Amino acid sequence: MALPSQQQAGMLVLAFAAGVAVGANWPTIRQALAPLLATAGSRLDDVYSALTEALGEQKEAMDDARAERQYRARGGRASRGAEQDLLSGLGSLLNGQKRPAARRAARRPARRRARKASGSPVGADANAAR
Numbered sequence: 204m205a206l207p208s209q210q211q212a213g214m215l216v217l218a219f220a221a222g223v224a225v226g227a228n229w230p231t232i233r234q235a236l237a238p239l240l241a242t243a244g245s246r247l248d249d250v251y252s253a254l255t256e257a258l259g260e261q262k263e264a265m266d267d268a269r270a271e272r273q274y275r276a277r278g279g280r281a282s283r284g285a286e287q288d289l290l291s292g293l294g295s296l297l298n299g300q301k302r303p304a305a306r307r308a309a310r311r312p313a314r315r316r317a318r319k320a321s322g323s324p325v326g327a328d329a330n331a332a333r
Contacts, residue, residue: 222300225232
């Protein structure tokens, strides 16, 4: 680490002296600045509140838009058949006909599980594989 130059050393001494002077007179400085600090603090609180409210509204708008997209993506595929079933059921009720039996939803075929290797695992104890 290099030694500070003469100008840098002078600035350090001045900063230290200023810190000592402020520390020694802090009670009077604090009293003099109290109204200014109180006003600035309340203004800062107002700005912070407005900022958090604006950010919260933006986040809520983004969440609503995402939920709307997901709803449309999900509902677009499945709701056409459900709407048709509902309309046919309502039509039959209005005509006095017996309600049609509900159809079971088509099930997807189950995934097949991967087969285990018939031999013992490499590097494993023969008893541990059983």
